[in-house]
Amino acid sequence: MSEKKTHEDQKYIDGLLKNNSFIIQAIYDKFVPKVVNYIKQNSGSRDQAQDVVQDTLVTIYNQASEKGLKLTCPFDAYFFLLCKRKWLNVLKKTSNKEVTINEEVLSKGDEAQELAFETSVFGEKQALFAEMFEKLGNACQDLLKATFKIKSMEEVAASLNVTYAYARKKKSLCIGKLTELVRESPKFNQFNN
Template sequence: MKHPDQKYIEALLKNDRILLDELYSKFSGKIKRMILRNSGTEADAADVFNDALLSLYYKASNQNFELTCPLDAFLYLICKNKWINELNKKKNKHLVVIIDDGEIDLGEDSFKLAEDYILQEQRHILLLEKVAELGDACKQLLHLSWSGKSMEEVAQILRVSYGFARKKKSGCIAKLIALMKQSSQFNSLKW
């Protein structure tokens, strides 16, 4: 179900100055406090916040993006992840602990929805990256079968027998799973 904060996503797409000003005044302060408490400057906070908004803009303009959780929680998690990545670059460490701002109390459900969405998005990106590594025949077969066509239709389009198409699909999926498990990201995505 679309969240009422979807209006801010639409404001980004339409460059609605009034709603964009409201978005900045309503959400940027929490991000600024989080970054200042975690070795950042006001300029860092502004950069991270603007980068997060730009990411949202591209996501919304390239997909039918529908916000299903409060924008506050979603933006906070995006900014937190971006800041962790930035700190990791600066410190050359693999683990950075972010001190959360105690003032942010959006409820566990809001953060859970936002975290679930981000996790799902990261899984989708990994899946697309690994599908791209498959051979053309596997890519075509998986694309056809995932587009809602029955295996009979897929077999007809590929001009192979139904049995061969099913066996080939199983092999392609097994190869895809193996490629995904080899990725350093796989375990962190909680499959």
């Protein structure tokens, strides 16, 4: 992926990551109207469109923050495909009947498809990780929060009133427990290949 050329629209990704209000406003002014239209034409409301757009931007932000997302296609196509995918998932969850989708406005381009797919899988994984984290016992949750917030294991050990060696061992066992929860979940096998 690093071999591919970064698109000039990377400025939107960087702007989101820097929490730059100009860029966020520009994304709403330039790219959001198309998404709202699409969702309204496909049995959605404006409020639902607002949620889909917001969730999508948070997923992009998270991927940029955690994985250093590099945009290799126009932001327009990428963003639209992502919102569309997210909306289809909402429809699938809320209705059991067959979903008919107006395909006319679909943006073409393999690069955008590929990247949007990657980001939505990232988002789904994150949601699964968050869900499984909640299933951990309180002791593990607190230890992991402290570990990744404070960063120094010595300080973590002191703040939890345990020894350094114990805190370190406990950290790996807690992430281990989380690893098991994730690997055992049926959802995990859907996107793990």
